[in-house]
Amino acid sequence: MLENYRLDEKRKVSLQDYDPNDTAGYAGKEDVAENFAQMKEQLQDIQERLYASKTNGVLVLFQGMDCSGKDGVVKKVLSGLNPQGFRAESFKKPTGDEAAHDFLWRAHRVAPAKGHITSFNRSYYEEVLITRVHELIDKKTANSRLKHIQHFEKMLADNGIVLIKIFLHISPEFQLQKINERMENPEKLWKFDPNDLEERRYWDSYMKAYENAFKATATKTNPWHIVPSNNRWFRDYLVLKIIVSALGKLKLEYPQIDIEYMQRQVE
Amino acid sequence: MLENYRLDEKRKVSLQDYDPNDTAGYAGKEDVAENFAQMKEQLQDIQERLYASKTNGVLVLFQGMDCSGKDGVVKKVLSGLNPQGFRAESFKKPTGDEAAHDFLWRAHRVAPAKGHITSFNRSYYEEVLITRVHELIDKKTANSRLKHIQHFEKMLADNGIVLIKIFLHISPEFQLQKINERMENPEKLWKFDPNDLEERRYWDSYMKAYENAFKATATKTNPWHIVPSNNRWFRDYLVLKIIVSALGKLKLEYPQIDIEYMQRQVE
Numbered sequence: 001m002l003e004n005y006r007l008d009e010k011r012k013v014s015l016q017d018y019d020p021n022d023t024a025g026y027a028g029k030e031d032v033a034e035n036f037a038q039m040k041e042q043l044q045d046i047q048e049r050l051y052a053s054k055t056n057g058v059l060v061l062f063q064g065m066d067c068s069g070k071d072g073v074v075k076k077v078l079s080g081l082n083p084q085g086f087r088a089e090s091f092k093k094p095t096g097d098e099a100a101h102d103f104l105w106r107a108h109r110v111a112p113a114k115g116h117i118t119s120f121n122r123s124y125y126e127e128v129l130i131t132r133v134h135e136l137i138d139k140k141t142a143n144s145r146l147k148h149i150q151h152f153e154k155m156l157a158d159n160g161i162v163l164i165k166i167f168l169h170i171s172p173e174f175q176l177q178k179i180n181e182r183m184e185n186p187e188k189l190w191k192f193d194p195n196d197l198e199e200r201r202y203w204d205s206y207m208k209a210y211e212n213a214f215k216a217t218a219t220k221t222n223p224w225h226i227v228p229s230n231n232r233w234f235r236d237y238l239v240l241k242i243i244v245s246a247l248g249k250l251k252l253e254y255p256q257i258d259i260e261y262m263q264r265q266v267e
Numbered sequence: 268m269l270e271n272y273r274l275d276e277k278r279k280v281s282l283q284d285y286d287p288n289d290t291a292g293y294a295g296k297e298d299v300a301e302n303f304a305q306m307k308e309q310l311q312d313i314q315e316r317l318y319a320s321k322t323n324g325v326l327v328l329f330q331g332m333d334c335s336g337k338d339g340v341v342k343k344v345l346s347g348l349n350p351q352g353f354r355a356e357s358f359k360k361p362t363g364d365e366a367a368h369d370f371l372w373r374a375h376r377v378a379p380a381k382g383h384i385t386s387f388n389r390s391y392y393e394e395v396l397i398t399r400v401h402e403l404i405d406k407k408t409a410n411s412r413l414k415h416i417q418h419f420e421k422m423l424a425d426n427g428i429v430l431i432k433i434f435l436h437i438s439p440e441f442q443l444q445k446i447n448e449r450m451e452n453p454e455k456l457w458k459f460d461p462n463d464l465e466e467r468r469y470w471d472s473y474m475k476a477y478e479n480a481f482k483a484t485a486t487k488t489n490p491w492h493i494v495p496s497n498n499r500w501f502r503d504y505l506v507l508k509i510i511v512s513a514l515g516k517l518k519l520e521y522p523q524i525d526i527e528y529m530q531r532q533v534e
Contacts (some may be wrong), residue, residue: 054367100380109374115368144425151418159369219317220508255291 002245004237007214008223015207015226020171021209022228029233034239039244046244050115051085051254056160056250057112057242060243062118063129065169065206066196067178068229070121073168076236077243078119090121103127103145104152114160124149127155128213129191133205143254153222163222164246168229169212172203269512272505274481274488282474282493287438302517303504306511307347313390313511316519317382318352322428327510328387331435332473333463334445335496337388340435343503344510346385354379358389370394370412371419381427391416395480400472405466409476413483420489430489431513433506434477435496439470478481524532 003022007013026032060078063182064071074088089110096105105126112118130148132142153163175196182192199206218224225242229235274280296482317323317527321433327345329337341355356377365373371391380383399409420430442463447460466473485491492509496502 057367097380100324100382101378104422104423105375105378108372111368111372115367122460147419148422148425151415151422155369155371155415155418158415159370170394 001127002225002242003014005219005225005227005242006223007226008220010218012215013211015169015211018169018226018228020174020228020230022232023231024170024238026234026237032233032237036240039240040077043240044080044082044245046250046252047085047117047213048245049083049254050117050250051082052115052221052254053252054115054140055252056116056162058117058162058247059112059120059156059245060117060164060166061123061125062166062168063122063125063210064229065170065203067175067182068168068170069235070168072105072232073166073236073239074121075117075231077240078117079210081117085115086117086119088119088121091123091126104148108152110251111156112161124152125213129209132211132212133202141224142212143216146213148187149213150222151219154219159222162246162250164243165217165222165224166242167214167224167226168235169226170229172200174230175200200215269427269492269509272492272494272509273285273490274485274493275487277482277485279482280478282478285436285493285495287436287441287495287497288335289506290498290501293501299500299504303507306507307344309511310392310507310514311349311516313514313519314348314352314384316521317384317514317517318349319382319521320381320519322519323429324381325429326379326387326388326423326432327382327430327433328385328392329433329435330389330392330477331496332362332437332442332470333436333460333466334449335435336499336502337435339499340433340503340506341386341388343499345384348384352382352466353384353386355386357386358390358393363454371415377387378423391419391478396473396476399476399479400469402450404421409479410483413480416480417484417486417489421486424488429517431507431510432484432489432491434481434491434493435502436493437496439467441497442467 005023050058058239062073064070070090078086078088087110091107094103094106107120112120128137128145129141131137132139137145156163179192179196182188214224225239228233228237228243305491316324329340331337344412345353345355354377358373361373374387374391377385393406394395395409395412398404399406404412446459446463446467446496449455481491488502494502494505494509
């Protein structure tokens with residue numbers, strides 16, 4: 001089932017071919033609840049072994065339009081991890097020292113060490129998305145950056161970092177509905193940013209920029225995953241499944257301890 | 268004259284073809300003293316304009332065998348810079364958090380921002396030198412890292428970082444003489460490391476690893492410079508000349524200020 005959502009080679013894709021309402025045949029949250037709970041336990045177990053073995057690190061990178069649920073998915077899927085080995089990073093508009101460095105700098109600084117899991121809410125991909133949509137950079141610069149991204153991600157992989165790249169795919173209608181909810185609900189109003197309405201006008205441009213990024217950076221080692229996100233329960237389920245499946249392939253063994261040697265030390 | 272010492276394309280070179288005693292025809296320190304003093308002033312002026320314009324950053328990277336004078340050259344050539352815009356970084360054996368990340372991570376963290384000059388005493392190149400000489404990594408890993416280095420340096424260049432890569436070239440005889448001086452002189456004894464004697468046995472291996480690194484990473488944009496360093500006065504002179512020449516090519520303008528506008532604000 002997962003392969004339907006995975007892009008693992010550089011090829012042209014059209015996001016129109018992916019239905020944001022898709023739920024892989026599941027009717028509702030109840031259908032996946034048990035499996036979801038099981039997988040959360042599995043993930044905790046994986047994290048423990050990851051932390052002990054220190055052979056790999058994990059970077060889960062989330063991209064998506066406003067209201068696609070980047071905050072929500074981190075909360076729903078990655079809560080329950082041991083905070084000692086997990087960190088949630090998020091990237092806003094680069095300022096000061098960040099803007100004075102190359103576009104990968106601030107992300108590389110907070111990339112996971114071996115043994116650790118880090119999530120990125122937005123990432124260096126913004127530097128080929130929002131910047132390109134608003135023509136702050138030309139096509140040539142965008143393509144050069146996409147190449148640098150691919151090289152950078154390859155280097156992380158060579159160092160044992162499992163990179164899980166997730167695009168939360170929503171429809172413009174769903175976004176509008178969420179924006180309206182934010183404006184109408186006093187408890188959600190703080191999340192409303194008038195800028196979001198402005199950015200909606202560039203929807204098609206954004207989709208093009210995303211498609212371009214997928215084409216340049218989806219590889220067998222570092223694939224992209226397109227997660228239908230109009231249904232939040234399915235979004236959470238699929239993201240968790242993608243993560244558990246990717247990490248399940250790792251051989252994470254607890255370090256071998258020579259018990260007899262240890263005992264002699266104690267005696 | 269500088270082109271004799273510059274490697275700006277990927278090609279096989281033999282360090283044996285470079286004489287560490289070479290002084291480009293100069294007889295002694297006196298011959299270059301005036302020019303040296305002039306260039307130091309030029310460099311200060313360049314730094315000021317660099318800091319004001321913030322269009323570029325500068326990374327001067329020093330590699331060389333023990334006793335080749337990496338500390339000395341930073342002191343002699345880069346002293347006098349405004350410390351606000353200059354930082355000298357040096358890299359020891361990676362430990363803890365550093366070793367738990369990819370091999371470029373700790374260097375990227377301290378790479379210069381635009382407007383700034385940074386010097387590296389040793390660098391990520393150690394991860395294809397000492398590690399390769401002692402066979403801690405295989406040839407394939409070394410070649411993969413060299414490719415990552417080239418990509419990383421290209422990305423810095425794309426971001427306006429002028430990278431000046433300098434190899435301080437000494438002879439094994441010169442090194443032995445320096446080691447002996449360190450052992451005999453109470454004021455220099457602290458610099459002596461018994462390990463240096465051990466590493467001398469791998470001299471030829473080191474030269475091969477360096478040649479391999481030059482071949483993989485010398486490009487028109489990010490060339491290497493092989494600086495004959497048996498004569499320290501010539502080493503300092505040549506390094507300064509390389510830096511001033513590279514930065515002299517930049518168009519560093521003070522930002523345009525609209526004086527009339529400023530005056531209206533004050534009135």
